Amino acid sequence: MRRALERISLIDVFMWIVGGSIIGIVLVGSVATIRSGQYSIRHWSDFLIFGVAQGSVYALIALGYTLVYGILRMINFAHGEVFMSGAYTAFFVADALSKSGFLGQNPLLGLLAVFAVSMATSVTVAVILERVAYRPLRRAPRLVPLITAIGASFFLQYTFRGFYGSGFKSYPEVPVLQGSWVWGGIVSIQRIQVLVIVAAGLLMLALYTYVQRTRAGKAMRAVSEDKDVAALMGINVDAVIVQTFIIGAALAGAAGVLYALMFRQVHFFMGFFPGIKAFTAAVLGGIGNIPGAMLGGLFLGIFESVGPILFLDGLGVPAPYQLKDAIAFTMLVLILIFRPTGILGERLARAKA
């Protein structure tokens, strides 16, 4: 008995106490919030739907982190700026189409054009990034490309700031996407949220099918496991790496438009927080794992949207929604302490055996 106790370290005990008390606070807070009756089912369903929409955008960006990590074991910290550059450039197209009235008359074609421009811009930026900033450093120590990525991220932010100024630009309204649907007075969903969730879902389904079923997708998985052997099978490893950046960037470009349509603005710094959040989501789900990134994104989006009010409102915390980032990152730390590989990540030791 004593021996068994001695084997438990103080730090472990401390961590369990911290974890336990946080769970305690969450439970007490949730019960208090629900019992206060301040929020109706209608409110909760609003929070939930907003969380799913927000989470879908996180998931799309998170896929870019996870795909590149899976292939190169490198965190592309400029990915948030890849997202921004697509959304920002597409703003000019959206703005012009809106002013000419085209977006009102022919919303489907108009939106497709906005998406196409955004995705193409993101892809171009990512491909240049890979070629200029990452490929020459592929054999360098891991810290080097990481620092380069952070540098590239600043470079892109301030390039956009230099060209287009530091102010917010408001994204035009798309008339078809205004308004919402209500069912039974309980569930109400905005049209724009429907677009975000459906578009993200379709893109993720397409990605999953591509990676699992096609020859190129299988080659991607082969390269992510063993580059040398993939080359010995006749797979052009450089081409697969570029292709991975292209897919990740296209998803980020699409996410950029969805994000801009939801929040109705673009800004040179807009990639930073969604980028960090999506990176968090990718780690949460298990970095390198594609379903993990999707799940992590949704989970983080819902958690951020429902969590602060559910956990903190009942405890009398004023303006709990302001604490959403603090809550999101507390959860990240907790998950990394108790499950370092993320939700769906495999244990490294087992993966290697």
Added chain:
Amino acid sequence: MAILEVENVHTYYGNIHALKGISLTVNEGENVTLIGANGAGKSTLLKTISGLLHPKQGMIRLAGEDLAAYQAHEIVGKGVVQAPEGRRVFGRLTVSENLEMGAYTRVDRSGIADGIEHVFTLFPRLKERHNQVAGTLSGGEQQMLAIGRALMARPRVLLLDEPSMGLAPILVQSIFETIVQLHAAGTTILLVEQNARMALQIADRGYVLQTGQIILSDTAGNLRQNEMVQKAYLGMA
């Protein structure tokens, strides 16, 4: 006729001079073995032939064509295919997907399907497990898959790097039987082995590699009788 010619090849690993002027030839339809101790440079030579490493000096020719200008993945398309040391199957891909990756350079769909059938007749165990991820196979099954995967590219020259490594004796026996079978069916093979006894029993000719240099080359029969080979590689006093 010589299909693969290696001529005075020097390869460096960083600053280490790993291959010091290697020359060897493999003729069409031959089974040639390369034996040597750990660290002699056997795998380095195969990696150089496959294009994963680039020689500082010397030339490698396939059916007369210089391979220097090609990258590793292009050399596979030319017909030099390697089953690497330590098997290195794609552990998270299924057995069938591993075989498809072996056929990556091919575009003839029906030919690929036939190739998979051929591998399954060669290794019925793989057929039973075709939907299983390769990481869950036993060592012997993974070696079968590694060889099968290399065959999928329809090699003109098949490079086998230590196929017997880490396998139980009975599996070693069965892998070597497969190699004999492949050779009998006309496949040209360059077999790198530490298990010199087995390798010299099934090969036509052999080369002995020591610290980056070829120190002996002869028919397999003569090498088996060679006193130095017996002492150093066959464990005879």
